[in-house]
Amino acid sequence: MLQTNIQPQKSSFKRFVVSTGFYALGRGAESVSRFNKDLKTELEAWPESYTIMLKVAPNGRELWLRKHGDRLKGIGKQSTDADLIVLFKNLDTAFRVISTLSNVHTAFTQNRIMVFGDVAQSMVLIRILNIVQAYLFPPFLSKNVLKRVPRFSFSQHLGRLRVYTSGLLLGM
Numbered sequence: 708m709l710q711t712n713i714q715p716q717k718s719s720f721k722r723f724v725v726s727t728g729f730y731a732l733g734r735g736a737e738s739v740s741r742f743n744k745d746l747k748t749e750l751e752a753w754p755e756s757y758t759i760m761l762k763v764a765p766n767g768r769e770l771w772l773r774k775h776g777d778r779l780k781g782i783g784k785q786s787t788d789a790d791l792i793v794l795f796k797n798l799d800t801a802f803r804v805i806s807t808l809s810n811v812h813t814a815f816t817q818n819r820i821m822v823f824g825d826v827a828q829s830m831v832l833i834r835i836l837n838i839v840q841a842y843l844f845p846p847f848l849s850k851n852v853l854k855r856v857p858r859f860s861f862s863q864h865l866g867r868l869r870v871y872t873s874g875l876l877l878g879m
Contacts, residue, residue: 718802721801725767725768725798725805728806729768729805731843731875732805732836732839734781735839735840735875736772736836736839737778738869739839740777740778741778743838746839747777747778749834750778750835752831753828755774756774757773757790757828758774758785758788758790759792760791760792760793761795762793762794763795763797771784790828791822791832792822794823795814796818807844807851810852811852812854837853837854840853841856
């Protein structure tokens with residue numbers, strides 16, 4: 708077997724974008740789960756204390772979420788096993804998904820994302836993340852990420868403002 712000393716390039720910009728994106732996704736999920744009825748309905752499929760981990764392989768950023776009651780709560784890095792693990796195979800894939808250059812469906816079909824756990828529960832996670840991304844991204848970016856961009860009512864636009872202000876900044 709041929710061995711080489713080739714090391715992958717480390718991109719601090721991509722790491723920053725992925726870390727910031729995971730932070731916003733975690734805080735956004737917490738915030739949207741407080742007021743969005745569709746997201747609360749989706750959460751009913753999960754048992755109490757259901758834990759999800761999104762991770763960038765091999766040694767990248769992690770996002771941990773746990774169901775508490777009818778809400779999602781971002782938790783710090785855990786040593787316990789998660790019920791559902793979504794693994795981005797490399798930093799480039801995570802960067803493309805977080806920066807809206809690609810969507811999750813495309814990355815999954817191209818075998819760039821792996822899921823460990825119950826596949827039915829991963830579909831629930833995808834629907835939850837679609838709801839959160841609809842609130843986080845403006846419509847011109849949402850069309851690259853979501854299959855269908857929802858039309859927001861006035862109260863939903865106020866919810867988006869709530870996510871931007873109290874959700875991302877204050878964690879509420």
